[in-house]
Amino acid sequence: ITxxxxxxxxxxxxxxxxxxxxxxxxxxxxxxxxxxxxFERIEGAEHMVMIDQPRRFQAAVERFLR
Incomplete structure (x- = not known):
């Protein structure tokens, strides 16, 4: 992966x-x-981060896309 x-x-x-x-x-x-x-660890999330912590997951995605 590059x-x-x-x-x-x-x-x-x-x-x-x-x-x-x-x-x-x-x-x-x-x-x-x-x-x-x-690496972005999201406390309070289990296996399905996007469901367990949707706002924090979305923020991590947006940081990645910048």
Whole structure:
């Protein structure tokens, strides 16, 4: 992939949530890109970020498109 990549994902500060461990997984998954990916974690969102936090998701999309 040579295009810019932004990964938007649900995140939780709660250590008991698997979402609190996801940062390292995503960073490892995208580390081989030519241009480093940007990561936007959205607290309070689970699997469907666009449904769980629609306003914050939309803001992340708009930042990416600028």
């Amino acid at each position: 295009a810019p990549v932004t990964v938007v994902y649900g995140w939780s500060a709660d250590d008991r949530s698997p979402r609190s461990q996801i940062d390292a997984l995503f960073r490892a998954s995208y580390r081989s890109l030519r241009t480093p990916a940007a």
